[in-house]
Amino acid sequence: MAATKEKDGRPGKPAGKESQPLIIAKTPAEEQRLKLERLMRNPDKPVPVPERPKEWNPRAPPEFVRDVMGSSAGAGSGEFHVYRHLRRREYQRQDFLDRMTDKQKLDLDYLEKVKENQIAAEERTAKRKKKREKLKQKKLMVKKAKLESKTAEAIVLCVWLGVSNAEVPITPEIVSSVAIGILTSTTIMLKQPRCYFDRLEGLPCSSQQCEVWLVVSRGNVGVQTFEEEETSDDILSKSPYPYAFQDSTSPNFFITKVGLQNTFPCIELPGIRYFQVGADGRCDTTNCNGVLPTGATVRVKYILVDPNKQRIESGTRWSEPITLLTPSASSSIDVSTWKRSGAMVVITVILSCSMAVLILMLVLVLMQNCSSFTQGQPDIPAPPALSQGIRRYNTHSLDNSEHYSNVRI
Amino acid sequence: MADGEGTMALMIVLVIGNVFTAMLGVALFAVAIWVAVDAYDLYPIAGVSGKDDIFAGSWIAIFTGFAFFCTAIYGIFAALRKSRGQMLLYLVLMLIIYIFECASCITAVTHRDYLVGNSNLVKKQMLKYYADDSYAGGQITKTWNRVMEDVQCCGTDSPMDWIAYTSTFSEKFGPTYQWPLRCCKRNSNFEVANPEACKIGHTSGIFTKGCFEHIESVLSRYTWAISWYGFSILMFVFFLLLIAMVYYMKL
Numbered sequence: 001m002a003a004t005k006e007k008d009g010r011p012g013k014p015a016g017k018e019s020q021p022l023i024i025a026k027t028p029a030e031e032q033r034l035k036l037e038r039l040m041r042n043p044d045k046p047v048p049v050p051e052r053p054k055e056w057n058p059r060a061p062p063e064f065v066r067d068v069m070g071s072s073a074g075a076g077s078g079e080f081h082v083y084r085h086l087r088r089r090e091y092q093r094q095d096f097l098d099r100m101t102d103k104q105k106l107d108l109d110y111l112e113k114v115k116e117n118q119i120a121a122e123e124r125t126a127k128r129k130k131k132r133e134k135l136k137q138k139k140l141m142v143k144k145a146k147l148e149s150k151t152a153e154a155i156v157l158c159v160w161l162g163v164s165n166a167e168v169p170i171t172p173e174i175v176s177s178v179a180i181g182i183l184t185s186t187t188i189m190l191k192q193p194r195c196y197f198d199r200l201e202g203l204p205c206s207s208q209q210c211e212v213w214l215v216v217s218r219g220n221v222g223v224q225t226f227e228e229e230e231t232s233d234d235i236l237s238k239s240p241y242p243y244a245f246q247d248s249t250s251p252n253f254f255i256t257k258v259g260l261q262n263t264f265p266c267i268e269l270p271g272i273r274y275f276q277v278g279a280d281g282r283c284d285t286t287n288c289n290g291v292l293p294t295g296a297t298v299r300v301k302y303i304l305v306d307p308n309k310q311r312i313e314s315g316t317r318w319s320e321p322i323t324l325l326t327p328s329a330s331s332s333i334d335v336s337t338w339k340r341s342g343a344m345v346v347i348t349v350i351l352s353c354s355m356a357v358l359i360l361m362l363v364l365v366l367m368q369n370c371s372s373f374t375q376g377q378p379d380i381p382a383p384p385a386l387s388q389g390i391r392r393y394n395t396h397s398l399d400n401s402e403h404y405s406n407v408r409i
Numbered sequence: 410m411a412d413g414e415g416t417m418a419l420m421i422v423l424v425i426g427n428v429f430t431a432m433l434g435v436a437l438f439a440v441a442i443w444v445a446v447d448a449y450d451l452y453p454i455a456g457v458s459g460k461d462d463i464f465a466g467s468w469i470a471i472f473t474g475f476a477f478f479c480t481a482i483y484g485i486f487a488a489l490r491k492s493r494g495q496m497l498l499y500l501v502l503m504l505i506i507y508i509f510e511c512a513s514c515i516t517a518v519t520h521r522d523y524l525v526g527n528s529n530l531v532k533k534q535m536l537k538y539y540a541d542d543s544y545a546g547g548q549i550t551k552t553w554n555r556v557m558e559d560v561q562c563c564g565t566d567s568p569m570d571w572i573a574y575t576s577t578f579s580e581k582f583g584p585t586y587q588w589p590l591r592c593c594k595r596n597s598n599f600e601v602a603n604p605e606a607c608k609i610g611h612t613s614g615i616f617t618k619g620c621f622e623h624i625e626s627v628l629s630r631y632t633w634a635i636s637w638y639g640f641s642i643l644m645f646v647f648f649l650l651l652i653a654m655v656y657y658m659k660l
Contacts, residue, residue: 180610180617184572186584189609272611281585291584330536330574338526343633344518347640351511354647358504365654369497 058093170196172300172319175274185325186291187278190214193258193302194273195266196316203313205306210261210313215301216277216292217253218245223299223318226253236310240286245293256289261304295326419656423488426649427481433642434477440638441470444631450555451627453548458534460524463628466517466635473510477642480506488656496657503650507643514639521632525625532565532621536576539589546577553620554591562620563592568610570619592616 025031039047069079153169175182175189182189193212203210213236217223229238239251258275277300278291292298299322303315444467455461480502487495524530538549557563564570571579571588578589586608592615593607601607606614 178611179606180568180615181572181587181608182610184584184587274609276609278584281583325572327573327575327579330533330576333529333533333536333574335530335533337529338523341518341522341526343637344522347518347636348515351514351640351643354643355508355511358507358647358650361651361654362500362504365500365658366497368658369493 056096058096059089168196168200168314168316170316172302172316174322175272178272182274183322183325185294185327187276188292188298188300188322188324189274189276190300192264192273192275193316194264194269196264196302197261197304197314198266200304200314203304203306205308205313207262208260209307211305211307212258212261212264213255213287213303213305214258214275214277215253215255215303215315216298217300218293218296218298219252222252225251230312233310235312236305237286241288241290242284245296254287254290255303256287258302292324295324297321297323416656416659419652419659420488420491422652423649423656424485426645426652427484427488430484430642430646430649431478431481433645434474434479434481436474437470437477437638437642438474440634441467441474444634445471448631451552451624453545453552454531454534454624455520455524455628457538457545457549458524458530460520462516462520463524463632463635466513466520467631469509469513470635470639473506473513473639476502476506477510477646484653488653491660493657493660496653496660500650500653500657503646503653507646507650510639510643514636514643517632517639518636521628521636525621525628528565528619528621528625531624532570532574535565536570536574536578539576540578540581554589556620556623557589557591557616560618560620560623561594561616562618562623563588563616564619565621566619567617568592568615588615 023030023034025034069076172193173191175191179189181187197210197212198207215226217226225239229235232238236255239254241254241256244250244254245252256277276289278289280289281291283290299318299320301315301318304313305311306313445464448464448467452461452464455463480499483495484499484503487499534549535553538546539553540546540550568588579587587610590601590607593604594602594614594616596602601614603611603614608614
């Protein structure tokens, strides 16, 4: 086998190597693939990476110039070519120098740009840092001020505890959106008065006795009316619910019981805790939790009541105005705004057109049919050279075979 | 000779086309029967609004489907017999059935757009007729109860529909019940799983999906069955009739 490989003394492949099948690359991708495969066949062999070709430099002027003509000699025929060559070389040199300077200029510009960008970035960082520092300082000042005011308030509260109408600095709120019905047209779901009044001291009733009630007032009228009558002894029954929102002379507020103070402890209880204003529906007792007028704007306030003396001991702040939903009438839904789907347009247009085309074609076919009956058989053309009198011949064809043969299809 | 061969080719095409049309006609007949029967689950929603022509379209399609079948079989014989009179009769009959089928497709798809193009009509109907005492109200109430239970949904777009609009239901059951009890999630023994959560509208106690998607998809399904299938049959029959007219002219 080895002998047959070496023909004419040419070195053949070393024994042991099998010849690869000849594959001719049809696309550049395939060419690349073949080359890569060949390289990967012996991965330990270093890959030949050719050196980068040298940069072109303009040819150095020759040290010796041979065959210099005398200065007075006239130009021969070759002088033009000599001049031509040296002109070319000179232009090339100038061009090369221009390119070099351009390149250097670009490099320098780039370095300068980088430097400028760095400076700008540092400037911006410094500005923002200053802003952040300022904000931090402000926050610290506010915190300090709050702390001071809280301690001041606590001191003031402690001093004022003997007097009724003490205010706990808490605002009642609607529960965060956990359900669909937190605000409807007639009811509101408020956060429970958990731990609202537990920090007060010097109350005439204990937490097992004190009761938390809720004042619901409509608009500023209700707020003012309540605050005027807050200190009276029968405040709890002064504005019965059925007559609270009747007309413009009504008090526009009502008071309803929420529960004992110890049912709203300070520890976190599981589940969703809420108090629904309006849970009793349309009721008619004095202090029932009845529904609110549709779409009204109300403000609520939790109060702490001493059941023995029927007096208001403390209360939270008034809540923000809560506007109940006003349901729109169902007859206001506009049913004329349905949109035509694309399918309907396509089907209608195409079907109507095709129907029209078919009817038209049928009418045309019928008309042609009628006209062909009156004219005889126009599909066989009359011989042009003959006159009217000569009899016409029908050729025997497959079409008319039923007239001439007795074979029925 | 070429003429005769052309006529033979046309005749073969016609025969095959008519066989196909007969099969399509039977299939249309079956699909239309399915739509007419199956649709009585949601029929009141269309019926009360007076736009129930999706189902009228399906009734027409029952007759045209069967008529296509019979006329196509007749057309096979007319083409084989090569008689002009019979071909003419076939063309006229097919055209009449074609017109009726067109009417069925167009009316089905137009009424579907009117009913479920957007959710306004269904929502207004629900607010007006649910819990109403009239005959229409009873039908709508039953249909909606079934849909809410099967699909586990509430309201048209969401339960907020019951709060955002006045309705017959809210007038009757007032502020105690914001939405029907069918909206509440139930246990396997049909007891309400969490009445408190349902009353306040918490997601653990109430279905928050809207029912419009389901109603729209069901009505659309019927409409596409009648109108798009009818449309495709008509397109096929259109070309078949053109070929039949050419054949008739050559006879």
